Amino acid sequence: MTGIILKFIAILVIMQLLVIIAVCWKNFKQIKKEALFIVLFSVLALLAQVVSTTLSWLKINNIWVLHVYTAGEFVLLYLFYYQVLHLGELKTRLNWPLLFLVAVFGFMVYSSIYIETINGFNPMSRTLECLIMIAFSVFFYIKEIRAIAYFESYDHRREGLLLINTGILLLSSGQFFIYLMSNYMFYEMHNSQSRILWIFNGLLNLLFYSILIVGIWKLASPKKNFSGSY
Amino acid sequence: MEISFTKEELFWLILAGSFFTLFVSTSFALMYFFYRKRLTDQLLKTTEIELQKKSELLESQIIGQDSEREKIARAIHDEISSKLAILQISIEHLKRINLEKNQEETDLIVEIIEKLIASTESISHGLLPPDLEHAGLISAVNGVVEVLNKTGELAIDYTWIDLSDGQHIKETELGVYRIIHELMHNTIKYANAKNVRLNIELNRTSLAISYSDDGAGFNMEEAMNKGLGIRSILSRVQFLNASYNFHSELGQGMEFTLKKIR
Structure with missing residues (x-):
């Protein structure tokens, strides 16, 4: 039963990602630069989901996909926050924010090859990514409050960015413990118990991509109407 | 002292931990949205008061602008256009009396006056059709x-x-x-x-x-x-x-x- 639920969730996630990509495709001209990384992230997530689901149906180990996906996801989400949090402004003579990105990416690759096994989970990379994303999403909330308090001109598309940020926060915080203990769940825990945790993880993904659909929709569709009466 | 957990306990620990972090982040996000709404409402109230003041100012500006436009249009029509018309008639009369003399000059003056009348009419109509x-x-x-x-x-x-x-x-x-x-x-x-x-x-x-x-x-x-x-x-x-x-x-x-x- 849990296996069927997991397969069902995987198909739903693929459908959600297709919806996101279709929305972006339809409104490509309206997509702003910062949202472009979310679009690329969705494409990457779709590819990873399709490959891992196919491998899973063929009963081939698909955990290596997670290693590749984690590094790609981190880079794209980091670049998304690099844009929206204006991290480029922090650079001095050296571009520290980009150096940090390169360092973490390098660590993830190194960790996948030399520290963690490619056919096992990557708890170090995943939890590190979750922590960085949680920190970024909290900074984004603070930045938004400051923007309102300082009367920055209102753009309803910012609501879209806010939703995407909320989705990232919920996903990262919900996945934190699961990925921290992922190797233990994989090797030590009863299959039925670990599947329940993966269903929880799958539901988190469904929630995240649902929020992402609304967020992308708001980002990609500028307000076309103004009306009122005096 | 080593703490050990059974598989069952660890399962519940991971599940509880995940729910807890999700609960904390959801609460944080909800609190943020409530706070943001409160802040936006407060700012909206302030903006509404400012807008009200601005619209009153704007109303008086529009009334003043339209009234001035009307006055200028009437002045152009009543004072300048009519006098230009009289001037045109006078010069045409002068042209008829002095049939031979200064024919070209008077034609030129009549043409300039016609253009002036057209221009003043256009300005006047633009101000108040x-x-x-x-x-x-x-x-x-x-x-x-x-x-x-x-x-x-x-x-x-x-x-x-x-x-x-x-x-x-x-x-x-x-x-x-x-x-x-x-x-x-x-x-x-x-x-x-x-x-x-x-x-x-x-x-x-x-x-x-x-x-x-x-x-x-x-x-x-x-x-x-x-x-x-x-x-x-x-x-x-x-x-x-x-x-x-x-x-x-x-x-x-x-x-x-x-x-x-x-």
């Missing part, structure tokens, strides 16, 4: 449409229904005339449009216009923030106490409708 005062909005707009259609740059499909029984409210019609003027100005200056549709429906209880073009269109929010004359149009709409709808998107032209209960 005479048709608007005598024949009403529909006729005044028709005058503008005819001129623009003759240029060949723009094809304006102008239709109207007049069930007002000749009852004109000058202030309202002048306001609507200025809005149409501004819309046409925007179409010519920014939209690069080829076709315009304009419809006016006038009856004893209401006045409604719909205006659309097939031009470049624009991003509504950017236009609202940066100008494009839209703010000026909305100020007029506000002054008229009318309801309106603006619709535009890039590459799709624009549509504007207005309804005013008379």
Whole structure:
């Protein structure tokens, strides 16, 4: 039963990602630069989901996909926050924010090859990514409050960015413990118990991509109407 | 001291930990959204008070501007145009008396005076269209449409229904005339449009216009923030106490409708 639920969730996630990509495709001209990384992230997530689901149906180990996906996801989400949090402004003579990105990416690759096994989970990379994303999403909330308090001109598309940020926060915080203990769940825990945790993880993904659909929709569709009466 | 957990305990620990972190982040996000709403509401209240003050100022500015325009238009018409006409008649009379002498010079003076009369009329009409005062909005707009259609740059499909029984409210019609003027100005200056549709429906209880073009269109929010004359149009709409709808998107032209209960 849990296996069927997991397969069902995987198909739903693929459908959600297709919806996101279709929305972006339809409104490509309206997509702003910062949202472009979310679009690329969705494409990457779709590819990873399709490959891992196919491998899973063929009963081939698909955990290596997670290693590749984690590094790609981190880079794209980091670049998304690099844009929206204006991290480029922090650079001095050296571009520290980009150096940090390169360092973490390098660590993830190194960790996948030399520290963690490619056919096992990557708890170090995943939890590190979750922590960085949680920190970024909290900074984004603070930045938004400051923007309102300082009367920055209102753009309803910012609501879209806010939703995407909320989705990232919920996903990262919900996945934190699961990925921290992922190797233990994989090797030590009863299959039925670990599947329940993966269903929880799958539901988190469904929630995240649902929020992402609304967020992308708001980002990609500028307000076309103004009306009122005096 | 080593703490050990059974598989069962660890399962519940991971599940509880995940729910806990999810609960904390959800609570944080919800608190943020509530706080944000409260802050936005407070700022909206302050902005509304400021807007109220601004609209009162704007109202008096529009009234003053229209009244000054009317005075200048009347002064040009009554003082300058009529005197120029007398001057033209006098010179033509002079030309008839001195048939032989200074023929070329008098012709030139007559030509200059004719141009001056045309210019002053044009300025005077621009400030206060005479048709608007005598024949009403529909006729005044028709005058503008005819001129623009003759240029060949723009094809304006102008239709109207007049069930007002000749009852004109000058202030309202002048306001609507200025809005149409501004819309046409925007179409010519920014939209690069080829076709315009304009419809006016006038009856004893209401006045409604719909205006659309097939031009470049624009991003509504950017236009609202940066100008494009839209703010000026909305100020007029506000002054008229009318309801309106603006619709535009890039590459799709624009549509504007207005309804005013008379």
